[in-house]
Amino acid sequence: MSHLEVENLSIVFGGVHAIEDLSFDIQAxxxxxxxxxxxxxxxxxxxxxxxxxxxxxGRIRFEEEDVTGQPPHRLAAKGMSRTFQNLQIFFRMTALENVMVGRHLREPKNPIAHVLRLPSQRRSEAACRARARELLDFVGLGAYAAESAGSMPYGALKRLEIARALAAEPKMLLLDEPAAGCNPAETREIDDLIQKIAERGVTVVLVEHDMHLVMNISNHILVLDYGRKLAEGTAAQVRSNPEVVAAYLGAQGQQEFDRAQG
Ligand SMILES: Nc1ncnc2c1ncn2[C@@H]1O[C@H](COP(=O)(O)OP(=O)(O)OP(=O)(O)O)[C@@H](O)[C@H]1O
Ligand SMILES: [Mg+2]
Structure with missing residues (x-):
């Protein structure tokens, strides 16, 4: 089943076609x-x-519903969750609290119960905390639960962001450069984590410059250049496409792709 369908999508910023007539599907x-x-x-x-x-x-369909132009919170409620290219962490909160913030997007809110601290409110708070703990364990950060995020290493913060995005229980998770700035060991951890998330049935949409990671774990790759589709297919198809190698990475391209293969 197509989880997401993008059809003839375009956006222009002051004359720049950042995305131009782009169509593609993402399988669940x-x-x-x-x-x-x-x-x-x-x-x-x-x-x-x-x-x-x-x-x-252009149009965007999510689970066969036309969602073009819907605001982020509606799409989040339908099961889309993302991380950002630049870390969006609350550095003065603990790791656990950072994950709980993601959870609150999903929890039903009853302001009166909240103010009165009704038992139902306390139960939902406890459930939120328990789920956040599970997610920290899932991304391998259980030991940091009570630590302030500001004291955590960079690679751990990248995984903390993923845990927070997962707290909304998404059906589709979009990761914008989850391994950027990570060392090889941290990148491997992110690689394993992404595969574990996909194994749970979540559709993962990944933007990443680390070719080794991309080529290793992707079922499908879409190549963009100047907002247009340059190519798409499996890692093997994309890697052997001379246009991709030339346009995407220039003279360094073949070397990078060869390294990714090894
Ligand atoms: N809000 C905006 N206003 C004006 N131009 C924008 C805006 N957002 C993006 N652009 C332009 O759209 C183009 C695509 O930018 P975008 O950030 O999507 O690239 P990217 O592929 O994510 O690059 P990178 O790999 O560096 O993150 C660029 O020319 C950028 O300057
Ligand atoms: Mg970017």
Whole structure:
């Protein structure tokens, strides 16, 4: 089943076609990567899919429903969750509290119960805390639960963001450069984590510059260049496409792809 369908999508910023007439599908419960050089439009595409930007033209369907132009909170409630290219962590909160923030997007809110601290409210707070703990364990950060996020290493913060996005119990998780700035060991942890998430049946949409990671774990890869589709297919298909190698990474391209293969 197509989990997401993008049809003839375009957005123009002051004459710049950041995304231009782009169409593609994402299959449910797969890892779908979006790659391309700096400025190709990857983050813009995430912003369009998650409702932060309204397209100039085109349609987006999520689980067969036309969701074009719907705001981020509606899409989050339907099961879309994301992380951002730049860390969006509350550094003065603990790791556990950071994850609970993601959970609150999902929990039903009853302001009166909250003010009166009714038993129902306390139960839901306890359930939220318990689930946040489970998620910290799931991403391998259980030991940091009570630590302030400001004291955590960078690679751990990247996983903390993923835990927070998972706290909303998404059906589709969009990750914008989850391994950026990570060392090889941290990148491997992110790689394993993404595969574990997909194994749970969550559709993962991945924007990432680390070719080794992308080529290893993606079921499908879409290559963007200047906001347009340059190619798509499996890792093997994309890697052997001379246009992709030339346009995407220039002279360094073949080397990078060869390294990713090894
Ligand atoms: N809000 C905006 N206003 C004006 N131009 C924008 C806006 N957002 C993105 N752009 C432009 O759209 C193009 C695509 O940018 P985008 O950030 O999507 O690229 P990217 O593929 O994510 O790049 P990177 O790999 O560097 O993160 C760029 O030319 C950028 O300057
Ligand atoms: Mg980007």
């Amino acid at each position: 419960a797969t890892i779908h990567s979006i790659i391309g050089p700096n400025g190709a439009g990857k983050t813009t595409l995430f912003n369009l899919i998650t409702g932060l930007y309204r397209p100039t033209a």
